[in-house]
Amino acid sequence: MPDRPRAAAAARAAVPAAGLPPAAEAPARLRVGVIGAGRVGAVLGAALTAAGHDVVAASGLSAASAERAARLLPGVPLLRADEVVAASDLVVLAVPDDTLAGLVAGLAETGAWRRGQLVFHTSGAVGLAVLAPAEEAGVLPLALHPVMTFSGAPEDVHRLVAAPFGVTSRPEHRPVAEALVLEMGGEPWWVAEADRGLYHAALASSANHLVTLVAEAADLLRTAGVDEPARLLTPLLTAALEGALRRGDRALTGPVSRGDVGTVAAHLHTLGERAPGAVDAYVALARRTTERALAAGRLRQHEGAPLLELLHHPAEEVTR
Numbered sequence: 001m002p003d004r005p006r007a008a009a010a011a012r013a014a015v016p017a018a019g020l021p022p023a024a025e026a027p028a029r030l031r032v033g034v035i036g037a038g039r040v041g042a043v044l045g046a047a048l049t050a051a052g053h054d055v056v057a058a059s060g061l062s063a064a065s066a067e068r069a070a071r072l073l074p075g076v077p078l079l080r081a082d083e084v085v086a087a088s089d090l091v092v093l094a095v096p097d098d099t100l101a102g103l104v105a106g107l108a109e110t111g112a113w114r115r116g117q118l119v120f121h122t123s124g125a126v127g128l129a130v131l132a133p134a135e136e137a138g139v140l141p142l143a144l145h146p147v148m149t150f151s152g153a154p155e156d157v158h159r160l161v162a163a164p165f166g167v168t169s170r171p172e173h174r175p176v177a178e179a180l181v182l183e184m185g186g187e188p189w190w191v192a193e194a195d196r197g198l199y200h201a202a203l204a205s206s207a208n209h210l211v212t213l214v215a216e217a218a219d220l221l222r223t224a225g226v227d228e229p230a231r232l233l234t235p236l237l238t239a240a241l242e243g244a245l246r247r248g249d250r251a252l253t254g255p256v257s258r259g260d261v262g263t264v265a266a267h268l269h270t271l272g273e274r275a276p277g278a279v280d281a282y283v284a285l286a287r288r289t290t291e292r293a294l295a296a297g298r299l300r301q302h303e304g305a306p307l308l309e310l311l312h313h314p315a316e317e318v319t320r
Contacts, residue, residue, distance in 0.1 A: 038094060038152065059080060081103065114137065115137065119139050119140070120144045143166070146186060147166060163185070166199055168190075168191050219275075223274060249292050256286055268282070268318050
């Protein structure tokens with residue numbers, strides 16, 4: 001992680017070099033436009049405002065976006081995307097991943113981008129390549145992905161403090177990228193362009209699948225007659241998460257870590273009878289857990305082999 005004062009000072013020197021007016025020429029250092037005033041864009045716009053920048057325009061198609069912009073970006077007009085770009089020195093693109101490439105290319109085709117602007121997108125899944133049409137027009141491209149969940153509420157601005165951001169930029173633009181993150185309250189973490197897809201897969205797999213896993217466990221407990229599954233799951237899952245983050249595979253407990261084939265087989269039979277929709281996920285996770293336990297030395301080969309055999313052919317136990 002960079003030193004905050006040094007990174008901010010480097011950015012202030014680098015920003016005018018990118019073709020932008022020095023701070024003395026404007027009340028705020030950058031005129032900011034936000035395309036996509038959703039849960040992420042509106043919050044980042046508010047954070048940039050708090051850092052002393054001037055959010056001059058935003059765009060958003062839905063009524064929820066308009067309401068959110070009014071709450072977090074009061075007085076900021078909602079304009080078309082090309083008008084937002086025309087008004088801005090820094091453009092924040094906070095739109096869904098699948099629409100990002102088309103938006104950037106479409107703005108380039110209309111001549112909206114101009115030399116010396118900065119643009120950053122908030123997608124974790126892609127890096128700088130998606131911004132190529134803007135970069136070809138002389139725009140300085142950045143990828144700044146906040147690693148947190150957003151509700152779109154004002155408290156999200158405070159939750160940005162010390163939140164990690166996955167940062168990808170050209171090497172010569174790195175001080176600018178890091179300073180913008182620091183000004184929004186976050187902590188920049190460098191992610192190489194070639195690693196961006198793997199980086200995002202790791203984050204999405206952990207956070208999104210964790211929600212599914214916990215919700216599934218709560219449903220199974222309700223089916224088992226537990227009225228308040230959160231009371232059982234909270235201490236168990238908190239300890240498991242803390243252990244996994246601290247010790248990795250060494251924190252593994254339970255029947256797989258013991259090589260207990262009989263218990264796993266009993267689970268498959270029970271799930272097949274009472275929650276058949278949960279079987280495939282259980283099998284996939286138990287198989288991967290076994291593979292990781294073997295690789296980490298938590299299981300010996302003769303203990304893991306029967307588990308893998310069972311999990312590669314689970315139908316017999318499910319229907320037993």
